[in-house]
Structures are given as structure tokens and as C-alpha cells.
Amino acid sequence: MDDPAPNTTPILQVRNLQTSFKTDRGMVTAVDGVSFDLFSGETLGVVGESGCGKTVTNKSIIRLLPEHVTRYGDNSRIMFKDRNLLSLSESQMRGVRGNEIGMIFQEPMTALNPVFTIGWQIDEALKYHTKLNRAERRQKSIEMLRLVEMPNPEKRIDEYPHQLSGGMRQRVVIAIALSCNPEVLIADEPTTALDVTIQSQILRLMDKLKEETGTAIILITHDLGVVAQACDRVIVMYAGQIVEIAPVRALFHNPRHPYTRALLDSMPKPGVTEHQQRLPAIEGTVPSLFNLPHGCRFYDRCQRAKPDCQDRLPELVSLDTANDQPASDETVQHGVRCFYPLEAAKS
């Protein structure tokens, strides 16, 4: 689990993903040149602040963005089982979405339909994607609820979403997402709306299910604590780009991008941060996507910035080998988008 086995073929390959939206104020590029691989059985974390493009990246993968205002780059490819998802038709996509690629969203109340029982909602996915008959589907639905540790599933299956607590609703959403045995599960802030004690239950559940089913998980979160606890590899995004990609230990113990370092520093850490002293905050705000700088997008908030950082945009560079090769088209363990990355820790 700790070693994401880089030699196996990835289940999902995202290459140079560029997602733009047509708006009243012109085109805006929300995701700009994102490339990564996802392997079976791993949890890949995607962290970043609001508006950094983490949700758009993942909605691009499942093509859940409004087609009439969304444009994908000409060189963008999302390869899933020898198919480029970006070139599939909507009806082909419907066979993938919810079947081969499952989804969990942040707010379980809005993800569930309030006027149908939870059994009906699990059944809907099964009806569409499997050939099971009605009795088998009900049996399978109860089985799914049992899998997500819902107490008393035979009774609960006929209840409505409002009769369940937030944590239980999220379990139902997970049950629906996993009902067709997807190879990839995209979880967008699955625990953000939940209390911490419930959050740890759900994280434990997702980890257990990953072990049992071998599903690859993309876990989108803004919470670095969740990343540290639940992910194998991590992508850090800033203003639509990957600024660092690393195995989870390397990211926390040896972050190389100044933004990653600053994010980690800005959280109060019990026993480390001095009580009631100022926190090392990142001053300023994320640049507007309508008005991005020419050079490094983190330039005006970066403590290490040098004058030439504002002239050119740095590439994502692999740190695995000494000769700094561009990292965009190969599998990297640790990559960083910075001209002056932080020193490697000497262990």
C-alpha cells in the first residue's frame, strides 16, 4: 500500500489536460496542463485551495462539466482502458460513469434524491448497468449497504434520505458508487461536511473497501490531515496547475515546492506551533484565473521568489533523477514546478 508499484500499467492516464470555460468575460482556463497516472489499489490525493482546479480536473475525467461551455485542449487525453474519455460520445460516457468510474460528492444530502428511498437509488444504478433481475438487485443493494457498514440494512433500505444522519447518507452514496464494482472511484471532499468522529469512520471505511476491491481512488480534499491519513500519493494544485506531485511521505517530510511548504506551515500543529503565537500564514490571495501572471503563478505570495520567476512559467520537473527532465509525459515519483525548489532533506 505504501509503495504504489510504479511499474504496473496505470488504470487511468491523464495527459496534458486543459479545461476551459466560455464565460461572459471570455475564455477562462481552469485546468492548465495537468498530467498524472492512477494505479489500481492506490489512493491519490488532490489538494489545493478553492478554485485551484481540483474539482474541475476530476469532473473532466467523468465529463460532468456542462458540454456547451466547456472546451478541452487539443492535446488533452484521458486514457482509461485504451479509450480516450474526452473523445467518447455522451451515451458511451454514460456506460462508463457510475459503472466503471464511480463518484462520491461532498454533500450527501444533495447527491441523494429526497423523494426516493435509498433502496430505489442503489437499484437505479444496478438497473442501468447490470443484467440482474429485481429480486437479485434488491439482494445486491442490501449487500452493498452491509458492505458500507450500515446497521440494519434490511430495514434501512426502505428509508428516505432525510431519515438518515449525514454519516449514514454518505455511506449510502458510497454504496451507490461501489455497486457496479468500479475500477476508479472519484471522491470529491467526501468527508468535508461531516464531523471529525464520523470523518474518521468514513475514511476507515474507504480504506477497507479499497483493500477489498482494489479500486483506485482519487481523493479530492482541502484537508492536509486527511491526505496524510488516507493517501498513498499526492498532487498539490495551485491556480489550475500541478505544482508538486509526490508520495505521501515525501510530501510531508520533504516538500520541495514553496507553496506546499507554506501550506503545511500555516496549520496550527499541536506541540509544534507555539501556543497563541502568530501562524506563518501565506499572505495575499490566489491570482484570478482571468488575470494570470506570465511567470510563476505563486510568484507574488512566494517567500523564495527571485526576479526571474515572474518572467517564465516553470515546468513540472522530475526530481527522481539528477538531470532535470520535464515531467509532464512520464510517470514521476516526485515532481515540482519551481525554478528554485526547496533543498532535499538529508536523511
Added chain:
Amino acid sequence: MSQSESHHASNPPTTDKALVKVTNLVKHFPKRGGIFNQVIAKVHAVNDVSFEIRKGETLGVVGESGCGKSTLGKAIIRLHDPTSGSVIFDGVDITHLSRAQLRPIRRQMQMIFQDPNSSLNPRMTVEAALREVIRLHKIVSETEMRSYIDSLLTKVGLRIDDRGKYPHEFSGGQKQRVGIARALAVKPQFIIADEPVSALDVSIQAQVLNLLMDLKNELQLTLLFVSHDLKVIDHFCDRMLVMYLGNVVEEMPCQDIHATAKHPYTKALLASNPITDPDQRGELVVLEGEVPSPYSPPAGCPFVTRCPIATDRCQTENPPLEDHGDGHRVACWEV
């Protein structure tokens, strides 16, 4: 339940004088239903809570959703009328004051809300929003208004040119700064901050926490800081109350809480908080089950249904908050 005493060791910036004294505060919300819309049940949102906040002190209130932490804050400022018990502010019992009598006292106590999007009027510029409260409470004269507003904006880290902007022109962190400026505009002594950084990104959270810390020190404010985030409470506050299902289960100083927390719920909260270190992964002491419905809380200890160390006594008797010395009180039979 025993009332708290005011002779505990105090931290340097505080004095021994209690600014806020809450005694046996109870707030029930009725649930109505049936054909005659009778009261069919009561939510025990705040259940017999007593504590004090000394001048210059920051008291944190932490707990999960529905534990009554926000209701407690709002009951103190009389946005909710308490069902019973009393709130004494600066020596005055404000529990039963009329709206008119409350007005001069409300100038002394202000509130900062979680979501700056819903607490700021989208049709009012920053200047108009500030001018309204300043006029209402007659803080400065019309001639001084402009320079006073400018000084407020500077104080919370906004630019003077931001004066004419509408809320939608600001980022989330900046909106929260406007909310803070509005609270400070009337020169209050006491501020209730209800989840002031929960809606903000991590990097902005630190900015706003720093700002609150600076303002607290500079203006010698007394704060009640309500949050679900134990990390933030631990860092920011002098003392904290841990609430569960309307009850205070532990009251303790915020220094080294990992070592000193005694109540099993506080310990579970600490353990559930994801640590930002992948090497300390795994054996999270996960609390099983969920918070019981506040309509029908357990007969004994509120935490009994999820407590790993509960005994028979806990099923029937609710433990009182007992003094463990140094301002540490715990409501548990087993510690």
C-alpha cells in the same frame, strides 16, 4: 451542578474579574406538530451550563454539529432567549432585559459569523455597512466618520480604496475581514466568534487567525471562540469548553491538551483529528456510532452510547462537572 469559582490561576493578560458569568443556562427548542400544533418534543440544545469568562480571556467552545455550541453563543448575546438560568455581563444580569435595555449592552458585545456571504448585505458597500452600525450606536460624529472607517479598514488589513466595494468584489478571507471590521466598529469589549475561519481555505485561515490574535492583544478583547476544529481552538484559546449533546463534558486550559485531556469524548475528538503526518497513521481511536437524537438524549451521561469506558452507573446518572484543580473540570464518573 456546581457553579464555577473565580479563583483559578489566570493567564498573564487576564484579570480575575469575570466579564461574562453564565449560570445554569438552559435553552430548549420546542418541536411542534400534531393537528393543534402543540409542543410534542423539546430539543435540549443547551443543558444546564455554567462558566465564566474573565476580562481579556479567550474561551473556546468545541464540539460536533448539534452539540449546542452555537446556541450557547447566541444565548449569551440574547439572539436566543434562554429557557432558564442567567447571563451576567460586566456585572449586569442581562437575562431578562428588554430589547431597548439591551441596546447599550449589545454595543459591548459583538458577533462574528461563520459565513461572511450570508452575514453581509450584498447590496451594501463596505462603507455603508460600517456607517450603519456606527450611526446606530453613535460611536463617532458624522465629521469623523470617514477617517474612522478608514482606520477600521486599515486595522483589519483591508485597503482604504476597498471602502466603496460590495461584498461580491471580495474574496472569502477579505469578506471575513469586513465582518471583523463591522464587529469592531462599535468598540466592543466582548466578541463572540462563531466558526470565524471554518469557511476559509487553510492559507487564509492562518491570516484571519493572526488578525484576530493581533486585534485581541491590541484592543484587549475578551473572546468566546466557537469552533468544531480542536486544532484551532487549542492554538488560539486560553481555556476551552468541550460540549456534547448540550452538555459541557470538560472544561480545561488550552495548553498541552493532548497530555491533560481526561474526558473520553475529548480524547476521542483529539484522536479523530487527522494528524498531518503520514508516519502517525492508522490506529485512530475511532468512535463508533453517532450522536444520539437531541429529542431523546440518554437518561444518564449524554456520551454513554458511544463511550468506550461506560459502566452501569453511566446509564442512569449524569455525572456532574467536577473540579480537578487548575481550572480543569470533567463530567465523567470514570476519571
